[in-house]
Amino acid sequence: MKILLVYPETPASFWSFKDALKFVAKKVAEPPLGLITVAALLPKEWEKKLIDMNISNLENKHILWADYVFLSGMNIQIKSFREVIRRCNTLSTKIVVGGPLATTQHKDFPGVDHFVLNEAENTLPQFLEDLKNGNPKHVYSSEEFPDITRSPAPLWELLDIKRYASLSLQYSRGCPYDCDFCSITMLNGRTPRTKTSLQFINELETIYGLGYRGPISIVDDNFIGNKRKLKEETLPHLIEWSKQKKYPFSFITEVSVNLADDNELMDKMISAGFNSVFVGIETPSADGLLECGKSQNLKRNLVSSVKKLQQKGFIVSGGFIVGFDTDSSAIFQNQIDFIQDSGIVSAMVGLLNAPSGTKLFKKMQSENRLLDVFSGNNMDGYMNFIPKMNYQELIGGYSRIIKTIYAQREYYLRVKHFLNNYKLPVWNKNKIKLKEVRAFMMLVWLLGTLEKGKKYFWKLFAFSLFRHPNKFPLAMTMAVYGYHFRKIAAKI
Numbered sequence: 001m002k003i004l005l006v007y008p009e010t011p012a013s014f015w016s017f018k019d020a021l022k023f024v025a026k027k028v029a030e031p032p033l034g035l036i037t038v039a040a041l042l043p044k045e046w047e048k049k050l051i052d053m054n055i056s057n058l059e060n061k062h063i064l065w066a067d068y069v070f071l072s073g074m075n076i077q078i079k080s081f082r083e084v085i086r087r088c089n090t091l092s093t094k095i096v097v098g099g100p101l102a103t104t105q106h107k108d109f110p111g112v113d114h115f116v117l118n119e120a121e122n123t124l125p126q127f128l129e130d131l132k133n134g135n136p137k138h139v140y141s142s143e144e145f146p147d148i149t150r151s152p153a154p155l156w157e158l159l160d161i162k163r164y165a166s167l168s169l170q171y172s173r174g175c176p177y178d179c180d181f182c183s184i185t186m187l188n189g190r191t192p193r194t195k196t197s198l199q200f201i202n203e204l205e206t207i208y209g210l211g212y213r214g215p216i217s218i219v220d221d222n223f224i225g226n227k228r229k230l231k232e233e234t235l236p237h238l239i240e241w242s243k244q245k246k247y248p249f250s251f252i253t254e255v256s257v258n259l260a261d262d263n264e265l266m267d268k269m270i271s272a273g274f275n276s277v278f279v280g281i282e283t284p285s286a287d288g289l290l291e292c293g294k295s296q297n298l299k300r301n302l303v304s305s306v307k308k309l310q311q312k313g314f315i316v317s318g319g320f321i322v323g324f325d326t327d328s329s330a331i332f333q334n335q336i337d338f339i340q341d342s343g344i345v346s347a348m349v350g351l352l353n354a355p356s357g358t359k360l361f362k363k364m365q366s367e368n369r370l371l372d373v374f375s376g377n378n379m380d381g382y383m384n385f386i387p388k389m390n391y392q393e394l395i396g397g398y399s400r401i402i403k404t405i406y407a408q409r410e411y412y413l414r415v416k417h418f419l420n421n422y423k424l425p426v427w428n429k430n431k432i433k434l435k436e437v438r439a440f441m442m443l444v445w446l447l448g449t450l451e452k453g454k455k456y457f458w459k460l461f462a463f464s465l466f467r468h469p470n471k472f473p474l475a476m477t478m479a480v481y482g483y484h485f486r487k488i489a490a491k492i
Helices: 018-024 033-041 060-065 075-090 100-108 120-133 184-188 197-209 227-244 257-261 263-272 286-292 302-312 331-342 359-366 391-405 408-421 434-450 454-467 469-489
Strands: 002-007 047-052 068-072 094-098 114-116 167-169 214-218 249-255 274-282 315-322 347-351
Touching (some): 018 434, 068 075, 094 120, 114 120, 257 263, 302 315, 315 331, 331 408, 434 469
Parallel strands (some): 274 315
C-alpha cells in the first residue's frame, strides 16, 4: 500500500504564531504528532509520505500517487479538512479520516470512505484487519480507552524537522477535571493514562538521535494528572537523562493551576528541563468558574498562583474566556486587570464556545440556544450559541480586551512585570546563539525602526539589557510574540 498522510491547513490565529515564526525562518510551531503516530501503527512494509499543508502544498500528483489518503485534524482546520476530502473525491482516491474533529462530528463529512474514530490504538487495527480481508466498514469507533504503553514511537522521520519551531511528543492522555466547555474528557477520559518512563525516555532518545536540539512540546491534556507517578518515577528518570545530555531540550506543556500548590513537583519539573506551562485560567470571576465546573481554580488567589509558578522558573501562558452566562459588563475590565497584574505575557483570550458533545453543547442544545457557526477558533469573534449578555456588548467588550492587552504600552509593561518576577532556571543559560543573530537584527529593524510606537520597544530593550541582562534574549523573544499578537489583534 501507498499511504499519503495529510494534515490540513491551520488558519492564522494567536495560537499559530505565524508572524513570530518568520523571525526564525520556521513555517509551523509544532508538527502533526497524531498523524505520525498513526503512521507508526501502519504495516512497516507500506510506503508512507506526509504532507503538512502548513508547510507545503498538497498537489494532485500526491493524491493520485496514494492508494489511500489518511486525514486527521482539529475543529479550527475544518475548512481545509473539507477541501481535502473534496479533492480526494474528485480524483477518485479513497480517503480514511480520523482524529478529534472527525470523532466528535463525523456525520458532517460526506465523501469519506472510512472513518477510524476515537484513539487509533483501538480502532485502526480493526480497520487494517478488515481491509486485509477485503471487507472494510464505513465507521470504526470504540468507547474503550487504550493502554498507551502499547502506543508506538511516532515516525518523526516523515517530517521535515527543520521547518518546525518545536517538536512534540505525548506522555499521557486524559484529564481528572471535567470543565463543561472542554471535549478532552469526552475524547480521552478522566483517568490519566501514562506511558512508561522507559517509553518516554526512548522517544526523547529518538528525537535526540535525529540531531534536533531545542524546545519540545509535551502535548498532554494535563501533564500533572498523575502527580505521584511523575514525582516518584518519570521526572527522576528525566532529570537524570537531561543532566547527562546537558539539557538538549526545553519542555513546554499544559497543566492545571494547582501545580502551584506542589513545591516538590514544581522543583522536579524545572530540574528536568521544563520552563514553560500553559494554564487554563478562564476567568477571574468565581461565578464563571463555578458555572463551567472549573473547581481547581476556586478557593485560591489566582494571581498569586501564577506568580509562584513564575518565581519557580515557569513562563506561564494563560487561556481566558468571556461569554459565560454569569458574566456582567464588569468582566472585560476585570480580565484586563488580571492579565496585567499576573504578568501573563501570552494571554489567549477567547469567546466561550460549545464544542460538539460537551456538557456545554448539550446544555445549549436543551435550551435551544445553539447556533451553527462553530469554527473551532474561539478567537475569531464568533460564538456557536446565543449568550445571555447582549451580543453587541459582549463582542465590543471582547474586542476591547484584545486591543488593550496587546497594545504596545500595556504589552511591554506586562513583559517588564514578568521579567521582574521570573526566576530563570539555572540550566537555562538563555544566550543568543549564532543562528538567532538574524532574528535579532530583524526584530530590531521591524520593531525598533519601522513599527509605530517603537519607543515602547526601546524602553523594554534598555530595561531588560541593564536590569535583567540574563533574561534579555527572553525579553526579545517576547517582543517578537507581541508583534505577532498585534497582527492578529488588528483583525478582531
